[in-house]
Structures are given as C-alpha cells and as structure tokens.
Amino acid sequence: MSGNHIPFVRLSRYHDGDFFTLTEKSEIERHLAECPECRQELQRVEKLVGMLAGLSRLGSGVGAEFAEKTIRLAEERRGGRRRKGGTLFRGKQYVPAAAVAAIVVAVVGISIFSADTLHNISSRNVAAISTSEGNSLSRGDPVARVMEMVRNGNGTVLQVSDSYIIAETSPENLIRMQSALGGYPIRILGNAADRGVVAVSAGSSARAVAPGAVRFKVLLK
Amino acid sequence: MSDIHDIETIDRVLKGDVHAFAEIIEKYRDRVFRYVYVKFGNYDEAMDITQEIFIMTFESLEKFRRESKFSTWLYSIMVNYGKNHQKKANRYRSVSIDRVHGDDFEFQLTDERENPERQVVDRDSLRIVKEELFNLPDDYREILVLRDIEGLPYNEISRILGIGLSNVKVRIHRGRELLKERLQEKKLI
Numbered sequence: 001m002s003g004n005h006i007p008f009v010r011l012s013r014y015h016d017g018d019f020f021t022l023t024e025k026s027e028i029e030r031h032l033a034e035c036p037e038c039r040q041e042l043q044r045v046e047k048l049v050g051m052l053a054g055l056s057r058l059g060s061g062v063g064a065e066f067a068e069k070t071i072r073l074a075e076e077r078r079g080g081r082r083r084k085g086g087t088l089f090r091g092k093q094y095v096p097a098a099a100v101a102a103i104v105v106a107v108v109g110i111s112i113f114s115a116d117t118l119h120n121i122s123s124r125n126v127a128a129i130s131t132s133e134g135n136s137l138s139r140g141d142p143v144a145r146v147m148e149m150v151r152n153g154n155g156t157v158l159q160v161s162d163s164y165i166i167a168e169t170s171p172e173n174l175i176r177m178q179s180a181l182g183g184y185p186i187r188i189l190g191n192a193a194d195r196g197v198v199a200v201s202a203g204s205s206a207r208a209v210a211p212g213a214v215r216f217k218v219l220l221k
Numbered sequence: 222m223s224d225i226h227d228i229e230t231i232d233r234v235l236k237g238d239v240h241a242f243a244e245i246i247e248k249y250r251d252r253v254f255r256y257v258y259v260k261f262g263n264y265d266e267a268m269d270i271t272q273e274i275f276i277m278t279f280e281s282l283e284k285f286r287r288e289s290k291f292s293t294w295l296y297s298i299m300v301n302y303g304k305n306h307q308k309k310a311n312r313y314r315s316v317s318i319d320r321v322h323g324d325d326f327e328f329q330l331t332d333e334r335e336n337p338e339r340q341v342v343d344r345d346s347l348r349i350v351k352e353e354l355f356n357l358p359d360d361y362r363e364i365l366v367l368r369d370i371e372g373l374p375y376n377e378i379s380r381i382l383g384i385g386l387s388n389v390k391v392r393i394h395r396g397r398e399l400l401k402e403r404l405q406e407k408k409l410i
C-alpha cells in the first residue's frame with residue numbers, strides 16, 4: 001500500500017469496522033498515521049455518514065390519525081374481499097387535503113371501452129337505491145362527504161371544483177354513493193382503466209387506475 | 222424498541238385487537254416513509270405507498286413466521302412493494318417525478334431535541350445531501366437509506382433486499398463514494 005493512497009471504498013469499509021483481515025487493518029492504520037491526505041479522506045467518510053444519519057430527521061409529518069385511518073382501510077378491504085369472494089378492489093385512499101385541489105388528470109392512451117358494462121352499471125344504479133344511507137350526503141359539506149365516500153370505497157378523487165367532483169371508484173361503491181347522494185346527480189364518464197386514464201397529483205408520478213374502476217362526475221349545483 | 226415488544230403487539234393484533242396495530246404503524250411509519258420518499262421523491266406518492274405497505278403488512282400478519290425480526294419482515298414487504306410500484310409507475314411515462322422540495326414537513330424539530338449530536342449538521346446542508354442522494358442511481362440510494370439513515374447492519378440489509386452480503390457491501394461503499402464526490406463538488410465535504 002505504500003506510495004499509493006488508500007482507496008475511498010476501503011476507507012469506507014474501515015470506517016464501518018469491516019476489514020478483510022487484521023493485517024489489513026494494521027496496514028491501513030500504518031498508512032493513516034503517516035498520510036494526512038488519507039486521514040482527510042477518512043474524515044470525509046465520517047462526515048458523509050454523519051450527514052446521512054442526519055437525514056433520519058426526515059419525517060412524514062403526519063400524526064396518530066394516519067395509523068387509525070390505515071387500520072380502518074385495512075379492515076374495510078378485508079371485509080370487502082370477503083363479500084366479493086377473493087377479489088380485492090384496490091385504489092388510492094390517502095389524499096392530503098391540500099393536494100386535492102392540485103389534482104389533475106392525464107390521458108395517456110384512448111381505447112374503446114365497453115359500453116355494455118357501463119350501461120349495466122347505470123341501470124343497476126337505479127335499482128340499487130337503498131334507504132340505509134339515504135340522503136346522508138345532504139348533511140354538511142357535500143364536497144367533503146363525496147370525497148369521504150370515494151375514499152372509504154377505495155376510490156380516487158380526481159378533480160374538485162365548486163360545481164362538480166370527478167372521481168373513480170368501484171361500481172359497487174358508486175351504487176352505494178348514488179343512493180346516499182340524495183339530490184346530487186351522478187353522471188358516469190366511463191370505465192377508467194379501459195381508457196388508459198391515469199390519475200396524477202401535481203408533480204407526482206402517474207398512478208395506475210384500479211381495474212374495474214368507474215369514472216363519474218357528481219354535479220353539485 | 223425491542224423486537225419482543227413488536228411480537229407482543231402482533232400477538233394482540235392476531236387475537237383480534239386490531240387497533241394495537243397502530244403501535245406498529247406509529248413506530249415504523251417514518252422509517253417506511255423515508256425509504257419510500259427517497260425512492261420515489263414525491264411526498265403525496267410516498268404517503269400513499271407508506272399506507273399501502275402497512276395495509277399489506279396488516280393483511281399478511283398471519284404469515285409472519287417469526288424466523289426473522291419483525292422489522293426485517295416489514296422492511297422486506299416495503300422493498301417488494303416499492304419494486305412493484307416502480308414497475309407499474311414506469312408503464313405510465315406521462316408525468317415526470319418532481320424531485321424539488323422545500324417543504325417544512327421534511328425535517329422535524331422534535332427529533333433534533335432527541336438527538337442533540339445530530340444538530341451539528343445544519344438544515345441547509347441536509348437539504349443538499351438529500352438532493353444529491355435523490356440524484357444517485359436507484360440501487361445506491363436505496364441501500365444508503367437502509368445503512369446510513371436507518372443504521373441497519375449489513376446482514377439485515379442483505380436479507381431485506383435479498384442480495385448477498387458482498388453485494389451489499391459493494392453497493393454501500395460505492396454509493397458513499399458517488400455521494401462523496403457530488404458533495405465535494407458542492408464544497409460540502
């Protein structure tokens with residue numbers, strides 16, 4: 001090793017207490033004792049590792065409600081899977097309130113979707129009105145209620161404005177929503193996955209739409 | 222902190238006290254978040270994925286064989302979920318990942334009080350380190366989070382990533398070297 005400096009990678013191993021043999025360790029230490037440059041390089045290793053350790057201050061910034069919400073979602077999905085006999089509808093659940101306004105829609109490819117499927121869903125909507133949740137959405141802020149229902153049904157809110165909300169959810173949840181929505185009309189826009197539509201929040205990478213999701217618009221006015 | 226405590230908590234969950242799982246989430250939430258955030262570079266997306274990872278862990282809890290520490294098992298789920306998500310995300314190329322962040326959620330003051338020795342690194346330096354870490358190739362970024370941010374030992378990283386010990390070491394030291402070079406250019410090191 002004499003004459004040549006110790007490569008960074010070896011100093012990095014030495015820093016971690018990971019050396020091939022004790023002979024290697026004493027070789028490194030002998031060189032360090034007489035070479036200020038390598039001592040400086042070792043200090044760089046230490047500083048680098050220290051700075052990386054400092055990044056453990058990076059935090060999600062969310063509180064205890066995150067855990068509760070996650071457990072609720074997990075339980076809901078477990079229940080949903082039992083009802084559907086093995087198939088699990090997956091979608092996006094967690095939308096920070098601030099991000100919702102920035103959510104945009106990107107169409108990456110268009111193919112013809114099955115009109116039959118959509119027609120079936122539309123007619124099922126009419127038949128499936130249940131009274132259990134009837135009109136519950138008319139209480140309070142309709143936007144908040146719609147968003148809550150979409151997310152509780154593992155759907156995705158795509159766009160929110162004063163007069164409408166565009167979202168995607170499973171056909172089953174859409175039917176539930178329809179019955180709960182009381183006076184607010186719902187228009188079905190299409191089978192999202194068939195049209196190759198992806199929902200993205202501003203600045204984020206694209207997310208795939210859950211298979212079988214239906215895109216719809218709730219008219220608020 | 223101990224694994225025994227994790228096991229006790231999991232036993233409670235499996236016996237039907239599902240809300241005990243909140244303890245697991247609280248304990249590992251930010252660690253999972255950091256890994257995912259460094260991998261994908263977007264806060265909202267990282268929160269979504271973090272949540273999905275905990276849901277998946279909750280769903281698979283019965284399959285935890287206790288042959289490894291719970292944390293190792295959880296991190297393996299995290300790594301696999303991240304890999305699959307990346308494959309899916311790559312299919313939709315329409316939107317690029319924005320890696321520029323200045324949000325204050327990022328560095329939490331509570332931790333500074335708990336770890337006074339870490340205060341020697343100021344926030345501005347940390348931001349630069351974070352940005353340069355984000356710019357490293359995937360494999361290096363991932364392994365440096367596990368090793369130097371989370372402080373995991375080589376053998377645990379080897380199990381979590383499913384790669385050999387020598388490969389783990391190569392990646393760690395080469396990753397540090399790349400990062401050092403970039404930080405040297407920025408006169409930070």
Ligand SMILES: [Zn+2]
Binds near residue numbers: 004031
């Ligand atoms: Zn030297």
